[in-house]
Amino acid sequence: MQQIPGPAVPSSRAVLRPIGVNDAVITGGPLARWQEINHEASIPLGLEQMERSGALPNLRRAGARAGEGDGPFQGYRFQDSDLYKQLEAVAWEHVRAPEPGYAAFIEQASAVLARAQRPDGYLNSHYQVVKPDKIYAELEYSHEMYCAGHLFQAAVAAARAGVGDSLLPIARRLADHLVEVFLTGGNDGIDGHAEVETALVELYRLTGEGTYLDLAAKLIDNRGKGLIPDSGMGMLYAQDHLPVREADTPVGHAVRQLYLDAGVVDVYLETGDESLLECSVRRWEDMVATKTYITGGHGSRHDGEAFGERYELPSDRAYSESCAAIASIHWNWRLLLATGHGRYADLIERTLYNAFAASTSAGGTRFFYVNPLQRRNDLVEDAYLGRRREWFACACCPPNIMRLVASLGGYLATETAAGLQLHQYAAGRIEAAGARLRVETDFPWDGVVRITVEEAPAGDWELALRIPSWSESTYVDDGPARAGEDGYFRIRRSAWRAGDTVELRLDMTPRLMRPHHRIDAVRGSAALQRGPLVYCFEQADQPEGAEVDDLAIAPGAVPRPVAREIDGVGRTVLLEIGAVVVNQPRGGLPYAGTPLATSTSVTATAIPYFQWDNRDGGAMRVWIPLA
Amino acid sequence: MQQIPGPAVPSSRAVLRPIGVNDAVITGGPLARWQEINHEASIPLGLEQMERSGALPNLRRAGARAGEGDGPFQGYRFQDSDLYKQLEAVAWEHVRAPEPGYAAFIEQASAVLARAQRPDGYLNSHYQVVKPDKIYAELEYSHEMYCAGHLFQAAVAAARAGVGDSLLPIARRLADHLVEVFLTGGNDGIDGHAEVETALVELYRLTGEGTYLDLAAKLIDNRGKGLIPDSGMGMLYAQDHLPVREADTPVGHAVRQLYLDAGVVDVYLETGDESLLECSVRRWEDMVATKTYITGGHGSRHDGEAFGERYELPSDRAYSESCAAIASIHWNWRLLLATGHGRYADLIERTLYNAFAASTSAGGTRFFYVNPLQRRNDLVEDAYLGRRREWFACACCPPNIMRLVASLGGYLATETAAGLQLHQYAAGRIEAAGARLRVETDFPWDGVVRITVEEAPAGDWELALRIPSWSESTYVDDGPARAGEDGYFRIRRSAWRAGDTVELRLDMTPRLMRPHHRIDAVRGSAALQRGPLVYCFEQADQPEGAEVDDLAIAPGAVPRPVAREIDGVGRTVLLEIGAVVVNQPRGGLPYAGTPLATSTSVTATAIPYFQWDNRDGGAMRVWIPLA
Incomplete structure (x- = not known):
């Protein structure tokens, strides 16, 4: 080719x-x-x-x-x-x-x-x-x-x-x-x-x-x-x-x-x-x-x-x-x-x-x-x-x-005299740097990336895998994989054989991301992230009566992934999380020495941001207040 | 006249x-x-x-x-x-x-x-x-x-x-x-x-x-x-x-x-x-x-x-x-x-x-x-x-x-057949509704407003005083003054005499005002207000090393009024309040699962918003994060 x-x-x-x-x-x-x-x-x-x-x-x-x-x-x-x-x-x-x-x-x-x-x-x-x-x-x-x-x-x-x-x-x-x-x-x-x-x-x-x-x-x-x-x-x-x-x-x-x-x-x-x-x-x-x-x-x-x-x-x-x-x-x-x-x-x-x-x-x-x-x-x-x-x-x-x-x-990848660098993970085939690789993965829904060297390069050769900064605990073939300062984990072998595999396991734990204190616009809020995907609350996924504009993440709540296939959206992994619906009266100036607010507990659901607005055009937010 | x-x-x-x-x-x-x-x-x-x-x-x-x-x-x-x-x-x-x-x-x-x-x-x-x-x-x-x-x-x-x-x-x-x-x-x-x-x-x-x-x-x-x-x-x-x-x-x-x-x-x-x-x-x-x-x-x-x-x-x-x-x-x-x-x-x-x-x-x-x-x-x-x-x-x-x-x-005022309505408080003289009033006050620096009826109207006459919504506890002549539904406290007498006085005492306690939960831009923050004056932190008033962008109000802090005369600004009442300087490293994306931040205690000073930008053009903010 x-x-x-x-x-x-x-x-x-x-x-x-x-x-x-x-x-x-x-x-x-x-x-x-x-x-x-x-x-x-x-x-x-x-x-x-x-x-x-x-x-x-x-x-x-x-x-x-x-x-x-x-x-x-x-x-x-x-x-x-x-x-x-x-x-x-x-x-x-x-x-x-x-x-x-x-x-x-x-x-x-x-x-x-x-x-x-x-x-x-x-x-x-x-x-x-x-x-x-x-x-x-x-x-x-x-x-x-x-x-x-x-x-x-x-x-x-x-x-x-x-x-x-x-x-x-x-x-x-x-x-x-x-x-x-x-x-x-x-x-x-x-x-x-x-x-x-x-x-x-x-x-x-x-x-x-x-x-x-x-x-x-x-x-x-x-x-x-x-x-x-x-x-x-x-x-x-x-x-x-x-x-x-x-x-x-x-x-x-x-x-x-x-x-x-x-x-x-x-x-x-x-x-x-x-x-x-x-x-x-x-x-x-x-x-x-x-x-x-x-x-x-x-x-x-x-x-x-x-x-x-x-x-x-x-x-x-x-x-x-x-x-x-x-x-x-x-x-x-x-x-x-x-x-x-x-x-x-x-x-x-x-x-x-x-x-x-x-x-x-x-x-x-x-x-x-x-x-x-x-x-x-x-x-x-x-x-x-x-x-x-x-x-x-x-x-x-x-x-x-x-x-x-x-x-x-x-x-997806680059090459050097030393070998091949894999930057983005997607199922497929890559032919470069003298090698032919098969990549099997369900990324970004899952963190396991299995790389098979179908055609082995001759002699000393290096496969460099990018360890994404969001992956807090990463493994390659059952050993912890710490990235070098440049963000890559290098597998160098003097003799690769056709059929050799490397299994990369990225950390897909959902995280509550907090903003730097100088970002005023999202103070007191958190964004949900799992792997490379940033999530959002979209109205279509919330329980009845829970307006997205009033949702807040419950103290100590832990997001839980749920795989789904949604009409008009396609395959996804949602995140469910404990939340409250804040209810605060409206009328008069929206500033008070001691605001009156009540709240009701609910389970809220987040969808990957890239999949929003494929349904009803309702409310959406990436940054969710912390109750 | x-x-x-x-x-x-x-x-x-x-x-x-x-x-x-x-x-x-x-x-x-x-x-x-x-x-x-x-x-x-x-x-x-x-x-x-x-x-x-x-x-x-x-x-x-x-x-x-x-x-x-x-x-x-x-x-x-x-x-x-x-x-x-x-x-x-x-x-x-x-x-x-x-x-x-x-x-x-x-x-x-x-x-x-x-x-x-x-x-x-x-x-x-x-x-x-x-x-x-x-x-x-x-x-x-x-x-x-x-x-x-x-x-x-x-x-x-x-x-x-x-x-x-x-x-x-x-x-x-x-x-x-x-x-x-x-x-x-x-x-x-x-x-x-x-x-x-x-x-x-x-x-x-x-x-x-x-x-x-x-x-x-x-x-x-x-x-x-x-x-x-x-x-x-x-x-x-x-x-x-x-x-x-x-x-x-x-x-x-x-x-x-x-x-x-x-x-x-x-x-x-x-x-x-x-x-x-x-x-x-x-x-x-x-x-x-x-x-x-x-x-x-x-x-x-x-x-x-x-x-x-x-x-x-x-x-x-x-x-x-x-x-x-x-x-x-x-x-x-x-x-x-x-x-x-x-x-x-x-x-x-x-x-x-x-x-x-x-x-x-x-x-x-x-x-x-x-x-x-x-x-x-x-x-x-x-x-x-x-x-x-x-x-x-x-x-x-x-x-x-x-x-x-x-x-x-x-x-400042209006009149009706019943009498005179005082809407805004300022030292001065008002001649209307058949009466002549002298208003003595140091408002808005102080909440005492002394009204002397210099020329008394004949017969039944009413003086209506607006009770500002920020005045949580108001007195007129030593009695608590609760406003009517329309926001006014009415003093009706059948025979006013020249020299009659009415003393209105407005509540000048400084308040930490909190926003409605739907106002995303200032979530987790408070604004200082005293009387009708909204305050701000301006850089010129802060202790050395305390950047306004990093200040947060200390938990439970209570603002304390301090009268001052400031060059280029004029007479004012500042508010001093316990605060912290937040220090968070910069570099890489400003989002993290567990942000690292330290803080140092300081006393911060707020100035009435209307008096800002009369000095060095430094940073200013009305809404201050709550630590």
Whole structure:
């Protein structure tokens, strides 16, 4: 089997090398299920939406010749990027589980793009159709390079997947145009929405064209020098408040910051500029300690879709955009490759199984843009929030979700000269680092992971297993397995034989997680977690009369796992726990010297956060008050 | 002394009649101090800003004839309203403490307005200068009627104050134009920003012109029928989601909702339409129980400057706009007049001494637009927030503050056939309801209020004293004073004599106030309150090494009042209380099964919330965790 490189393939300097996107086949568990619904439901819906939402029609308009019919531009100025992400999703899916329509879709879309592209290489339907006189004149909000970046990533995916030959030349013509204008042409403009940086590096990796890397490095070096005019959202919004090497904490629009930092690490990986890795790690550490939801989500504010202050982590108004979860996984993946440290794979796991997984309905046809950690029981202002929707006017998230799910296999493992590193646990087969492994597990419902070496590597070889930080007591083959400082437990043998097995047993004890005292929003509360899964109380699971908004965990209560199959949700493990329903009179100001409250004991039930909102749209909360 | 009616003078149906704006003279305590700095510092600054901010220059541009110089329009489309509020402030201040410049300013501004006003009565500098083709064509965000309303209120104030004769005719011409277009002209347009409704009713009260009342009633009746195009902020933003009689809870842009409800009660007061009073009271009850900060502030979201959901009351991201505090006082005042119930005066007191009072610096020259209940110690995104500023690009708040402070006297008492009702306690003289009272008190620093009847009313007469809901044990002349159901303690005598005194003793015991269990944002915390004053911990008052962000109230701690005079702050009563400094390691995710935390005992000090941010701009919080 020929290896097909997946997303983010550093050509040098990576401590870990990614496996191919086809080297890991996931056959069971939630990850397999997500790939299945992605294939059966999400991607078909996305392909349909490329016409309905205007993405393809806009580009046809841009390519229309005199006398051909056209209509008004549809949607946002960054509408093209929906198509590019969709193309990338289809390219990866073509590797994983090809369908005859995939190659055709890529070819047809490429034909539309080829026709729309100007002779000089410029390509952006909004500016070509609506504002031809403003090309590159309003980069602070134009998203021209952002859209270009997504085209580059689609073209890289198609090229690696060996499908749709005509996409790459279009991407290269546009990239060359960007180089001519912004690298060699003296234009110091920077897109207000970072994203093209990481894409240019990927295009460089594929093509070897050094000017793409140079342009990425220039855009990163020049950020924070006031070259981005204020779009009205302030300098932090687009991370232009400080040079990237000086910024200590992620700020502003979360998706922009996270894509930017993915690009920062990508440029480090290719240039070896240690100052870039150093500043990115510094921001990562601050973000994890002070600006990360327990779900792995990022972005605490609707206002500016922004990170917010340190320890500002409200549950109800959490923005935690689905795209931020994806961008965070991209950044963490690059940090993992660059450093080999398991803490980045830990955060990928947390994000993947919670903030990211929650973004899609059990059926794969409805999506969250915003992923709050609480939904009250009588929404008025936010009646439109809290339920997934089929599509969005600003539909950045759905095709972004699809491209990540289609390429998930690539994130399970890496290889080095020493052997193979297993980062995420899912039933399936992995072929890399000279070995072929079979992984049997019911993870994350169960903590036993049985790895069989089906094809043994020759000589000295090492299997490294990530020990998740949540697993307090871990065993490998009946011996306690303490992770090294980098978070991995290493099994090194001089002679592996086909049929050798390794059994990893992770600690699936449900835990009551308590927040740092500075997180005001969830003081006096606990969140339930079992393995990588964060839980929530959802109204549908509670006993009659027990409103989620009034539930509190009983003192000393211990959660108890209960396996279930729930209509519309699927397979799950619930947690039952002793709770009380607090009853406090309402009327007058809700502040008193000695509040009157009574409570009734009940058994409450928690469901994995990623499975919420597949039933009645009732109240939900991750953080539960402690009675 | 001739009575000069103040703001909001119902001509019928009011249970209580307002006294004149000159009938109460405040001579001591914070209210007197605020009037003093308003006179000496705020109003002079405001007058200067009328030129600098473009308010007057814009109107000169609107009135410029051919050949006269002009420049670009300055500021926001509602810039005119700054001038109108400033004019109103000056008119009331002309009654309270006249300065020669006041009448001149009103006359000069009136001349500019007269020149700017179109022959048909239309007047709005933005639309006349910038968008003459869009007059009344974008009411959803034009603020044309909003600005008109503030002109009407200025003109009413000037007319009542007997200053600036030429302002009222200008206002009437504009009001007549609105009537022609929107009442008799068949245009069903409604301004996206409510405010003109209450102003039209006041203009009707002054002039007796019934069409003004009719237009106010029409604008209210037609709201919630989809007549306001969506400005992009949604239907709740401008309270157009439901007819006012059907809306159960305040929603959307807080200032709009609060001005709208002031207008709703005003129309009830003049038309007797009980359904209007009923729906407004219903919204008030819901707001007080679920959407009111302990400071009396309203508006939980920066996003849309909006109310937010029930029990969504974050401290850090509280919007609590200064204008919302003012609009709430306007609405509560009308509800008090309409019903005679002390709960509205209670909320006026809470708002006045906390959310409203905090909006202005101790020196009167710096203002808050947003009034959070928490400021963390290392702001990044909000570095621009948390400190008062001299002026704002959108300067709706400062002149609004000035007009309220100048007219405060009118809010202290009311009269009925039976006698006089005292709603707010401040040292001074009140002449109303056939009596002349002297009030001696050091309120709110002390709870003793001594009222001397200097001129006795003839025959049967009643003095009603509001017993604030925070006063748990109240005495009048050595006897316990239990308030009636309406919140008042009544002293009725058949023969009052000059020199009779009544001594009210309010309970000034400091209290630890606890929030309703549904208010997630402040769970496990308490707020200190003494009398009407809500307190906060500010960094400047804490012992070395005790960061406000780490302080928690020690179990069983009892607050102790300490009188002080602080440089830059002025006279105050601090509260000292036993506390601990929580120390919890930082690094990695801030969630753990068993968090490690140590703590050190200290004595912490709280300062009245309204006096915060007069020193170093350090951390502040109203709600303090309970250790």
